[in-house]
Amino acid sequence: MLAVDFGGTKVEAALVVGDRIIDGTRTRRPTGPDRSAAELDAAVTEVVRGALGTATVTRVGIGTAGPVDTVRGLASPLNTPGWRDHPFRDLVATLVPGADIVLAIDGLAITLAEHRYGAGRGSDNVLGMVVSTGIGGGLVIDGRGISGANGNAGHVGHIQVSGYDDPCACGRRGCVEATASGPNSVRWAQSQGWEGSTGEELAASSDPRARAAIERSARAVGLAIASASALVDLDIVAIGGGFSRSAPDYLDLVRTAADEGFPFVRATHIVPAALGDEAPLIGAALLAG
Amino acid sequence: MLAVDFGGTKVEAALVVGDRIIDGTRTRRPTGPDRSAAELDAAVTEVVRGALGTATVTRVGIGTAGPVDTVRGLASPLNTPGWRDHPFRDLVATLVPGADIVLAIDGLAITLAEHRYGAGRGSDNVLGMVVSTGIGGGLVIDGRGISGANGNAGHVGHIQVSGYDDPCACGRRGCVEATASGPNSVRWAQSQGWEGSTGEELAASSDPRARAAIERSARAVGLAIASASALVDLDIVAIGGGFSRSAPDYLDLVRTAADEGFPFVRATHIVPAALGDEAPLIGAALLAG
Numbered sequence: 001m002l003a004v005d006f007g008g009t010k011v012e013a014a015l016v017v018g019d020r021i022i023d024g025t026r027t028r029r030p031t032g033p034d035r036s037a038a039e040l041d042a043a044v045t046e047v048v049r050g051a052l053g054t055a056t057v058t059r060v061g062i063g064t065a066g067p068v069d070t071v072r073g074l075a076s077p078l079n080t081p082g083w084r085d086h087p088f089r090d091l092v093a094t095l096v097p098g099a100d101i102v103l104a105i106d107g108l109a110i111t112l113a114e115h116r117y118g119a120g121r122g123s124d125n126v127l128g129m130v131v132s133t134g135i136g137g138g139l140v141i142d143g144r145g146i147s148g149a150n151g152n153a154g155h156v157g158h159i160q161v162s163g164y165d166d167p168c169a170c171g172r173r174g175c176v177e178a179t180a181s182g183p184n185s186v187r188w189a190q191s192q193g194w195e196g197s198t199g200e201e202l203a204a205s206s207d208p209r210a211r212a213a214i215e216r217s218a219r220a221v222g223l224a225i226a227s228a229s230a231l232v233d234l235d236i237v238a239i240g241g242g243f244s245r246s247a248p249d250y251l252d253l254v255r256t257a258a259d260e261g262f263p264f265v266r267a268t269h270i271v272p273a274a275l276g277d278e279a280p281l282i283g284a285a286l287l288a289g
Numbered sequence: 290m291l292a293v294d295f296g297g298t299k300v301e302a303a304l305v306v307g308d309r310i311i312d313g314t315r316t317r318r319p320t321g322p323d324r325s326a327a328e329l330d331a332a333v334t335e336v337v338r339g340a341l342g343t344a345t346v347t348r349v350g351i352g353t354a355g356p357v358d359t360v361r362g363l364a365s366p367l368n369t370p371g372w373r374d375h376p377f378r379d380l381v382a383t384l385v386p387g388a389d390i391v392l393a394i395d396g397l398a399i400t401l402a403e404h405r406y407g408a409g410r411g412s413d414n415v416l417g418m419v420v421s422t423g424i425g426g427g428l429v430i431d432g433r434g435i436s437g438a439n440g441n442a443g444h445v446g447h448i449q450v451s452g453y454d455d456p457c458a459c460g461r462r463g464c465v466e467a468t469a470s471g472p473n474s475v476r477w478a479q480s481q482g483w484e485g486s487t488g489e490e491l492a493a494s495s496d497p498r499a500r501a502a503i504e505r506s507a508r509a510v511g512l513a514i515a516s517a518s519a520l521v522d523l524d525i526v527a528i529g530g531g532f533s534r535s536a537p538d539y540l541d542l543v544r545t546a547a548d549e550g551f552p553f554v555r556a557t558h559i560v561p562a563a564l565g566d567e568a569p570l571i572g573a574a575l576l577a578g
Contacts, residue, residue, distance in 0.1 A: 067551050067552070067553050069553075076552075123438075124438070125437050125438040139520070139521070141430070141435055141436075141437060141442065142433070142435060142436050142437070144431070144433075146430055146431060146521065147430075147431050147522070148414050148430060148431070148521050148522020148523065149412075149413070149414040149522045149523060149524040149553070149556070149557075150522055150553050150556070151522065152519075152522040152551075152553045153430065153520065153521045153522040154520070155519040155520060155522075155551070156519070156520055157519075158515075158516070158519035158520075158550060158551065158554070159448070159449075159516040159519060159520055160448075160449060160450055160451040160512060160515075160516050161449055161451065161463075162449040162450065162451060162452075162453060162454050162461075162462055162463025162464075163451075163454055163462070163463065164451060165451050165452055168550075170519075170550045170551050170554075171549050171550045171551070172451075172512075172515065172549045172550045173451055173452070173549075174450075174451025174452065175451075175519075175550075223449060223461075226447075226449075226461065227447070227448040227449050227516065228520055230441075230444040230445070230446075230447035230448055230459075230464075231428070231442065231443070231444060231445055231448055231517055231520060231521070232428070232435065232437050232442045232520070232521065233436070233437020233438045233439055233440070233441040233442040233444075234437065234438060235438040260460050260461045260462075261447060261457075261459045261460045261461045261464075262356050262441075262444070262447065262459050262460070263356070263365075264356050264358075264438070264439050264441045265447070265459075267438070267439070268438075
């Protein structure tokens with residue numbers, strides 16, 4: 001099984017069997033907001049060829065930053081403007097002729113991995129969530145990975161939160177991603193006079209404005225989780241991503257904010273993701289069956 | 290098929306075949322916030338007996354205001370405090386011994402009906418939404434009615450909206466129900482100095498403060514729909530309920546507010562529900578198969 005994971009800063013591919021990445025196949029290239037469509041295509045081509053080597057595969061799973069159009073196999077990753085409605089599935093088809101190829105958002109891939117092998121095992125209603133450069137996610141509901149009309153189910157970062165109205169790259173205001181992602185938390189801390197410039201510095205800082213930015217992020221994430229659970233009645237939210245580890249009590253702060261509503265919403269368990277940085281590739285392989 | 294629909298102001302039952310209520314079987318009793326558990330039980334007993342008459346049924350579908358616990362068959366309707374974790378399914382089982390009984394939130398019932406017979410026909414990703422005394426809903430995603438961990442999927446009224454922080458009966462602030470329901474819109478208009486007291490008066494009023502309350506409601510509903518569509522990628526939102534008809538352009542105002550985000554969110558079609566006040570009973574019958 002060939003797994004491909006395309007994100008805002010890098011694209012990776014590997015051969016995957018179950019929850020195991022085959023030694024020596026994992027291949028990575030940078031992506032990023034300044035790359036042209038041709039450069040992004042070249043990066044994908046290189047990682048697919050690097051992962052395949054001389055192997056032959058009949059199935060390929062692609063997880064990509066969204067939005068997507070899974071009906072037509074297109075990707076428009078928010079943080080790589082070089083690709084808009086880009087025929088990602090067809091590109092991979094030219095590299096792996098004859099294979100069955102499934103494309104989905106990366107958040108769904110991660111959630112399938114956590115559901116099968118990680119923090120969501122044993123539950124039928126799981127939100128996998130990544131709090132990092134952006135805020136993404138995916139849904140398993142009633143035991144099944146959820147796609148929605150165009151494959152975009154899981155964009156939890158674009159749920160609004162009450163009490164915030166930060167402008168969001170999606171065009172709205174008050175989305176949890178606009179409020180709570182790493183870079184947006186840094187921006188907010190800077191607006192309060194803090195002088196650092198990265199999420200890592202924010203996490204390490206003893207400045208109360210840095211702490212306030214982390215608390216603000218965690219609160220917004222908790223409020224968004226409560227809205228998501230009101231809408232789809234979640235058992236488990238598995239949170240990963242670097243910024244979710246920006247303070248030892250980050251998840252406690254998230255839980256406090258999520259616990260203000262109905263008993264069924266408060267019953268949602270908020271836990272750390274279990275699989276780490278292999279989850280996107282392991283999950284991409286699950287997409288393909 | 291016996292269908293039961295329990296809400297904050299009334300409980301109804303009827304015999305239903307497909308999308309047709311059998312003549313003469315529809316029976317109604319009042320419920321309400323002041324009734325005791327025994328009074329609510331009596332109302333249910335009367336409508337079930339009235340609808341059944343001398344008929345025998347093997348399947349019963351119950352739609353109820355939520356929250357619910359469908360694993361245990363319990364209902365805790367927000368607006369009838371007489372019932373908390375009340376064994377609604379078991380109550381009906383004593384009235385219809387031996388029948389297969391399915392209990393779910395009323396919003397899911399309505400959505401199944403709109404999906405099968407109404408405004409959601411032909412789509413696999415539908416949010417049914419009622420804007421009335423409260424704001425409720427249900428979800429069909431990837432062609433299936435969605436339950437979630439405890440049967441509470443569809444509580445769209447308890448998604449937060451940015452820019453509002455009205456206190457909500459669920460315990461949170463800024464939920465769309467707290468901002469945009471009929472009674473809460475009336476309350477907001479009154480806080481601005483408007484002197485009427487019902488949603489009907491608000492709809493009929495030429496006072497600009499009444500119009501502002503309706504615009505505020507529609508905007509909050511649109512923002513909540515956009516968050517819901519970000520999370521589950523909806524094709525169609527079918528909106529019913531009296532307050533959604535409080536102005537001829539209410540749905541246009543909803544659409545304007547919903548159309549600020551991603552293209553896939555803007556692609557969500559917002560339409561009037563098609564089935565009217567029979568939808569809860571027709572949908573309750575669909576719950577039972």
